[in-house]
Amino acid sequence: MVIQSVCMKEQSYRKLERVTKRSRFRTIYQQGVWSSSRHFTTVICSNTQGVKRLGITVTKKTGNAVKRNRIKRLIREFFRLNKALFPAGYNDVVIMAKKTVPPLTYQEACRELAELLTRKVNR
């Protein structure tokens, strides 16, 4: 209950809200619920940390560092601005980009991710 004393800005995305440990990624992959769309795959798993957290995985096969950074930034931006779309409660979400992902604009990525997440929530 330490976390409740901290008041943060709504649209931020900082280290607290990231999945940063390799071991945590492993347990999410083992215990989480997988679903995928055309270019992305999400894995959702509940946590005990008291915050929504996001982890991003982009394979080296996707492209060079510039392309990978671009995709990661788009996903981060989507998380930052659309936290309400993510499942309620304290969850860890890992978004993986598939290796065939084309150079997307923000609107395209946003539409696809929103569809993927709302489909999950409704089910």
Add this chain to the structure above:
RNA sequence: GGAGAGGGUCAGAUGAUCGCCGGCGGAAUUUAUCCGCCGGAGGAAAGUCCGGGCUCCACAGGGCAGGAUGGUCGCUAACGGCGACCGGAGGCAACUUCAGGGAAAGUGCCACAGAAAAUAUACCGCCCGGGGCUUUAAGCCUCGAGGUAAGGGUGAAAAGGCGAGGUAAGAGCUCACCGCUUUUCCGGUGACGGAAAAGGCAGGGUAAACCCCAUCCGGAGCAAGACCAAAUAGGAGAACGUUUAAGGGCUGCCCGCCUGAUGUUCUCGGGUAGAGUCGCUAGAGGCGCAAGGCAACUUACGUCCCAGAUGAAUGAUCAUCACCACGCCCCGGGUAACCGGGACGCGGGACAGAACCCGGCUUAUGAUCCUCUCUCCUG
């Protein structure tokens, strides 16, 4: 105008909203918060191809093996880099390019073809001599541990080239010119260049084949390495006693060096854990200017502080203005193709992301400017 050659510069700008990382200051419930200010990717950050700093491994040691480089002189912390020059090759030229030492230390290889691929074992041919046949000259056949490298054919390459003399036929056998080798002189720090004389043709190619010569190189790498609260075990250090050589480390091997094993006592407490800490950014630093030098570069002075992330920040969206391409319209010139200017619409903006830090090389890539060469047209 066309075709080229060399070099330089930049890497869209501004604003708004929402965010990220670091530093400083302040506030709070003094440590995952908030507010303010400042800073926040590149010319290649890339490939990891070289060289260094730095850290640890003895104090960085000796030999062998192994690796790298290879015209000369210089620059540099160092280099396989850079600059200037020399020589070869390419280009009409600007200019480019070359792992550019040694084949007379030795060994190997040169497939196929060809007589022969390096000690010329002469296939055809040419010439000479002996014998035989036809027999006028001459021709044909055969023999010769005879001569001959001029000609033919083979090959990537055939034993200096070419011309003349000479000869039985030929041959550097002799001569002229060219090439080569040696010697001497001159110029240059040197690579080398020039001149003269002599020799009389030796010495096929390949060293990115082994090798020889000269010079250089110890190994690993910031995931190096160092440190940290509390609790206990494994442990670590020091002293003393016993024992004296197996094993381990330093380099692939040898030498050499370091370290022992066990018992008692005393002292100290950390690994593979962690939103851990340091290393972590002031440096062979940037910019300006002056002097020296053909230049690479060096020196002096002034000035500036300019990213430090760690599942890894430096972004997203919108608007405006510049830039470029295309379409269409208008204006001017022109018979026309087209050229110049303007407005509108639509599209584009390359290659690419620091990971300890520097010096290079290589590769990817958008725009723009300057200088030079050749050629065409007009005057």
Add this chain to the structure above:
RNA sequence: UGGGGCGUCGUCAAGCGGUAAGACACAAGAUUUUGGUUCUUGCAUCCGGAGGUUCGAAUCCUCCCGCCCCAG
């Protein structure tokens, strides 16, 4: 990020200066009523790419491209 290795036919691969073996697969033909089996023949001309050394490079050298492995 650092360190190491490999690219030869559709696949597995040998060859390491002198015509690029072999197996499976594929294609055509023969045998068979048909299929299978068996037999015969064919199938690399750009040895990942570019440049160089050499008379001659899959092979030697240099630079790129792609793939794989190891280290927290």
